[in-house]
Amino acid sequence: MGRGPLATSFKETCLKVLITGGGGFIGRELGRRLTARGDEVIAFDSAFPPEALRLAEETSQYRLVHGDITDLANLVAAFQEGKPDGVIHCAAIVGVLFSIASPSSVFRVNLQGSINVFEAMRLTDVRRVVHMSTEEVYGDFERPVATEEHPQRPNMPYGISKLAVEHTGRTYRNLYGLECINMRTSWVYAVGLPRPRPPTTFLDAALQGKACHLAHGGDAAIDFTHMNDVVSGVLAALDAKAPTHDVYNIGSGTATTLADMVALVRELIPGADVSVAPGPYMFTPTLKAPTKGALDMSRAREDLGFVPRFDLRRGFEAYIETWRSQQKSGS
Numbered sequence: 001m002g003r004g005p006l007a008t009s010f011k012e013t014c015l016k017v018l019i020t021g022g023g024g025f026i027g028r029e030l031g032r033r034l035t036a037r038g039d040e041v042i043a044f045d046s047a048f049p050p051e052a053l054r055l056a057e058e059t060s061q062y063r064l065v066h067g068d069i070t071d072l073a074n075l076v077a078a079f080q081e082g083k084p085d086g087v088i089h090c091a092a093i094v095g096v097l098f099s100i101a102s103p104s105s106v107f108r109v110n111l112q113g114s115i116n117v118f119e120a121m122r123l124t125d126v127r128r129v130v131h132m133s134t135e136e137v138y139g140d141f142e143r144p145v146a147t148e149e150h151p152q153r154p155n156m157p158y159g160i161s162k163l164a165v166e167h168t169g170r171t172y173r174n175l176y177g178l179e180c181i182n183m184r185t186s187w188v189y190a191v192g193l194p195r196p197r198p199p200t201t202f203l204d205a206a207l208q209g210k211a212c213h214l215a216h217g218g219d220a221a222i223d224f225t226h227m228n229d230v231v232s233g234v235l236a237a238l239d240a241k242a243p244t245h246d247v248y249n250i251g252s253g254t255a256t257t258l259a260d261m262v263a264l265v266r267e268l269i270p271g272a273d274v275s276v277a278p279g280p281y282m283f284t285p286t287l288k289a290p291t292k293g294a295l296d297m298s299r300a301r302e303d304l305g306f307v308p309r310f311d312l313r314r315g316f317e318a319y320i321e322t323w324r325s326q327q328k329s330g331s
């Protein structure tokens with residue numbers, strides 16, 4: 001980590017950015033923000049949900065390219081045809097539970113697929129990629145706040161695959177000068193998260209007038225991160241002239257227990273029928289989630305000028321507003 005400065009200059013004019021997984025939850029938001037500021041986006045993905053198809057209809061600079069990162073020829077063709085200036089690498093099999101259910105496919109897509117992305121970049125002379133990594137690379141947090149130097153002992157296939165991608169990116173940098181910048185982010189929330197997980201399970205239930213009671217997890221402290229902050233951090237890394245490091249935490253900088261998070265849902269959505277019992281957060285009845293905590297934001301602030309704007313209250317208020325306006329407009 002931190003093996004000298006990367007490129008001296010990156011964003012000088014409008015960019016063309018290839019986003020792997022560009023049709024997904026985070027990829028689409030990156031696409032929205034990039035096109036809003038005048039950049040072009042090639043959304044490379046193996047499956048596009050209706051939200052991505054709608055975005056492509058509304059925004060001519062957001063172009064869909066169907067393809068699979070496990071197929072190198074497919075990727076190289078997209079790079080040769082699209083000629084991107086840079087890459088944001090989101091495509092992955094996401095989540096600890098999926099990774100336990102299917103470890104081979106997680107390594108095939110997350111690691112082999114990432115190697116293909118690096119190879120396609122090397123072969124077509126594209127230098128910078130921002131890779132969406134995860135706080136899962138730390139394994140059990142040994143302290144309440146983790147800097148990027150916290151020991152990295154992931155204990156689930158998902159985190160292991162992401163740490164392997166970080167290391168492989170470093171090898172490509174040493175061998176070929178590829179600039180792979182890894183963003184370790186925590187539990188991202190926004191309307192439309194495609195998998196059931198707090199806090200959106202609680203927010204959605206409360207907004208729909210449904211009950212949500214979790215029998216475990218109240219004591220688990222997690223750095224819930226608002227989508228807008230994640231996107232800002234990733235774009236800061238994409239644009240950065242000379243980032244000193246190749247790995248950055250991107251979070252809110254604060255960990256909130258599930259008990260306090262649920263109390264906030266009840267406060268902001270009166271009548272919410274939601275609760276969480278004390279104890280650790282369990283992935284399954286017998287599998288405890290790693291101990292988590294807050295992500296230290298000092299490095300991202302100093303190097304990238306990134307300052308998170310959404311504490312949990314502000315993030316939840318924004319979530320509730322978006323959810324209600326989407327209900328009204330039927331989108």
Ligand SMILES: NC(=O)c1ccc[n+]([C@@H]2O[C@H](COP(=O)([O-])OP(=O)(O)OC[C@H]3O[C@@H](n4cnc5c(N)ncnc54)[C@H](O)[C@@H]3O)[C@@H](O)[C@H]2O)c1
Binds near residue numbers: 025045185194
């Ligand atoms: N959502 C979070 O809380 C979170 C937290 C930390 C890190 N991340 C990372 O951010 C990235 C994006 O996550 P997300 O929440 O948007 O997930 P997502 O599942 O919505 O997006 C992933 C996208 O990758 C695509 N994809 C999967 N396999 C592919 C393949 N073989 N070829 C091409 N495309 C493929 C999927 O179709 C999907 O659109 C992932 O790398 C994830 O590990 C997410």
